[in-house]
Amino acid sequence: MFVVALTYKVPDEIVDFHRPAHMAWLKDAFDAGVFLASGRRVPATGGVLLSKVDRETLDNSLAKDPFFSNGVAEFEIIEFTATTVADGYENLLEK
Structure with a gap:
């Protein structure tokens, strides 16, 4: 699973x-x-x-984001494995 953190690099109006x-x-x-x-x-x-x-699908999608292609934001991609989840979120567990 991936968490993608975007951080703006440009002024709010952009x-x-x-x-x-x-x-x-x-x-x-x-x-x-x-x-x-x-x-x-x-x-x-x-x-x-x-x-x-998967990472390749994620990377391909992120490359199409106008925030990426126009230099609006930096992207930090954090991969992790969910091993414990609250009831109702079992779909987040790795199989």
């Missing part, structure tokens, strides 16, 4: 300019099953994505 294209890309990625969850960081310095696809 982030806001690219946000509609980023949100369209994100919807397509969710529709394709790439992500399990997403949201803004608090404070709003970037975002976080949760994915359970």
Whole structure:
């Protein structure tokens, strides 16, 4: 499983300019099953994505994100194995 932490590298007005294209890309990625969850960081310095696809699929998807292709954000990808989860989240466990 992967946690992708995005950190904005540009002023807010540039982030806001690219946000509609980023949100369209994100919807397509969710529709394709790439992500399990997403949201803004608090404070709003970037975002976080949760994915359970393989690394190649994740990398290919992230490369299409307008925040990446336009240099809006840096991406930190953290891989981990979920070994314990709360009731109802068993789908996050490795098989």
